[in-house]
Amino acid sequence: MAEFIKIYEDKPSEAAIKKVAEVLRNGGLVIYPTDTVYGLGCDITNSRALERIAKIKGIKLEKANFSFVCYDLSNLSDYVRQIDTSTFKLLKRALPGPYTFILPGNNNLPKEFKKKNTVGIRVPDNNIAREIVRVLGNPIVSTSIHDEDEVLEYSTDPELIFEKWQNLVDLVIDGGYGDNMGSTIIDLSGYEPVVVREGKGEVDIF
16 A cells, blocks of 8 residues: 655655655655646656556556656756757746646657657656655656546545555655646647647746
């Protein structure tokens, strides 16, 4: 059964964050808050954990559209091909924030994602999510948690999330109520920015 821990977003406990990072390093799956909806994440370098997430989502790993959650834009060059100055300025203006940016991937992508030409990058405006990535030392691969409820597309109450997911994951973080609107997805892999999905982030800044 998963562990359920409370972490405060305004002042995340260093000990709690280290514990989460340790679970991820050991191949664990973690449910954590972002600036949009709660996410299900694992260490980007752990193949077994990636397979577990794909299985939970009922999809083949190489076909999965997971996003990479980064601490800031310094991780970009690890997985993204060289981008031009105007694209970088746009990213700097929007992040941290409720956006997922689709960018052209490079050859350093984990082997599970080698067949993909693009990668979704997130830098959420949430201290818990970003501190986990900082302490872990590399991005986490993440996907949103959906709800079967007809009215709500996403689960927002951490206690209900824990009840539902406690036998599927290793740790659930209670970081307060989540939002029930996903990130705005912008495709920057072509010549012009394309809005793939309107979510929480404003689109008129593009």
